[in-house]
Amino acid sequence: xxxxxxxxxxxxxxxxxxxxxxxxxxxxxxxxxxxxxxxxxxxxxxxxxxxxxxxxxxxxxxxxxxxxxxxxxxxxxxxxxxxxxxxxxxxxxxxxxxxxxxxxxxxxxxxxxxxxxxxxxxxxxxxxxxxxxxxxxxxxxxxxxxxxxxxxxxxxxxxxxxxxxxxxxxxxxxxxxxxxxxxxxxxxxxxxxxxxxxxxxxxxxxxxxxxxxxxxxxxxxxxxxxxxxxxxxxxxxxxxxxxxxxxxxxxxxxxxxxxxxxxxxxxxxxxxxxxxxxxxxxxxxxxxxxxxxxxxxxxxxxxxxxxxxxxxxxxxxxxxx
Numbered sequence: 001x002x003x004x005x006x007x008x009x010x011x012x013x014x015x016x017x018x019x020x021x022x023x024x025x026x027x028x029x030x031x032x033x034x035x036x037x038x039x040x041x042x043x044x045x046x047x048x049x050x051x052x053x054x055x056x057x058x059x060x061x062x063x064x065x066x067x068x069x070x071x072x073x074x075x076x077x078x079x080x081x082x083x084x085x086x087x088x089x090x091x092x093x094x095x096x097x098x099x100x101x102x103x104x105x106x107x108x109x110x111x112x113x114x115x116x117x118x119x120x121x122x123x124x125x126x127x128x129x130x131x132x133x134x135x136x137x138x139x140x141x142x143x144x145x146x147x148x149x150x151x152x153x154x155x156x157x158x159x160x161x162x163x164x165x166x167x168x169x170x171x172x173x174x175x176x177x178x179x180x181x182x183x184x185x186x187x188x189x190x191x192x193x194x195x196x197x198x199x200x201x202x203x204x205x206x207x208x209x210x211x212x213x214x215x216x217x218x219x220x221x222x223x224x225x226x227x228x229x230x231x232x233x234x235x236x237x238x239x240x241x242x243x244x245x246x247x248x249x250x251x252x253x254x255x256x257x258x259x260x261x262x263x264x265x266x267x268x269x270x271x272x273x274x275x276x277x278x279x280x281x282x283x284x285x286x287x288x289x290x291x292x293x294x295x296x297x298x299x300x301x302x303x304x305x306x307x308x309x310x311x312x313x314x315x316x317x318x319x320x321x
Contacts, residue, residue: 001165004152005218007173012086012148014095014110018117021079022072023309027151027169031208034166034265041270041278046294050308053293068121074192076121077234078171080129081190083112085148085172089133096126128240135242136232146185146223147173154215156262166262168212174230175223183224185213186247191233196243199231203248204261206231210250211258226250 015021026032037044068076084092087106094104097114104112117125150170157164172188187209191199206229213219213226220226228247235241250258270278280298285291296302 001153001163003155003165003218004216006222007147007150007219010086010145010148011108012082014083014091014106014112015079015115016111016113018066018115021115022075024075024079027167029165029167030169030212031205034208034262035204037265038268040281040284040292042280042298043284043292043294045278046297051294051297051306052309053305054307067118070192073121073125073236076115076117076125077128077192078190080125081132081232082149082171084129084133084138085145087112089129089138092129093126096122096129098122124236124240128234128236131240132234132242136244141174143174143176143186145172146175152212152216152219154212156212156215156259158263164263164266166208166212168209170209171232173223178227181225181227185224185226187213187226187229189229189231191231192236193233194236196233196235196241199233199245199248202229202231204258205229206248207250207254207258208262211255211262214255215259 015024033044033048036047080092080095083095091104091106091112094112095115096117098119099114106112115122147170150173151167152170153165153167155163156166170187171190174186174188176184176186178184187206189202189206189209191202209229210226228249230247231243231245233243233245235243272278285295285299292298294306297306
């Protein structure tokens with residue numbers, strides 16, 4: 001690993017199947033990885049290994065349509081909005097077509113095909129996408145997009161320590177001209193929620209996003225410092241609402257607190273059980289959102305319900321090494 005020094009041109013990988021879309025993962029050593037380790041090291045270990053519940057329908061046949069759970073629907077919306085930034089609204093709508101239509105070939109050679117979705121999910125997502133586009137037309141956004149699904153690697157170690165790398169993947173990175181600070185950058189964070197609000201529960205995530213960008217001197221020199229996060233929220237009501245909140249600015253003190261937090265996994269060590277597992281933090285097995293993904297494995301020993309899926313290597317595109 002090494003600290004990120006630049007951003008690639010705007011690009012978004014278009015999923016060819018619903019299974020491929022749902023198989024996307026977050027940043028490898030970012031906020032969620034750190035928070036997961038601190039909350040329950042065994043959950044963190046299992047997730048890092050790639051273990052997941054068997055998903056028989058989508059694994060046996062990528063074209064089998066299954067009802068999306070809230071997380072799956074959120075992934076779909078993230079995918080549509082990411083493609084919209086990189087390739088425009090029409091490319092996003094093409095993924096929600098009712099039936100196979102003429103394939104849309106993008107300028108970079110990617111092909112856009114309709115995703116296999118049940119009609120309620122397809123119709124709900126299409127209404128949300130069109131409502132979003134009506135609320136925030138792409139050509140009227142008050143900034144310049146410089147990144148979409150961009151992963152950044154930063155060193156968070158103290159000067160006297162060996163490098164300690166953490167990562168972040170931004171839904172969108174936008175650049176604006178600030179009348180006082182000049183050229184600045186903000187993270188555009190897409191969220192789907194059952195109800196609106198001020199998104200205070202994501203303050204820690206916002207602090208980490210800003211901090212890691214500003215730990216990359218070349219990025220700051222090239223594009224400007226990151227000063228805050230804009231939460232872009234689609235409320236999943238019958239008639240969807242799109243709430244683009246004012247920037248959540250992150251102070252120097254908050255960035256220092258974020259650095260302290262990001263260093264904790266290197267200093268907090270948990271005992272390891274004889275079988276190589278970590279202690280299970282029982283207070284995290286259930287919360288207001290439901291059960292942990294691994295609760296049946298940890299508390300019931302239901303090993304047969306889980307698997308590590310084998311991912312086939314995709315052929316390299318022309319020009320790729």
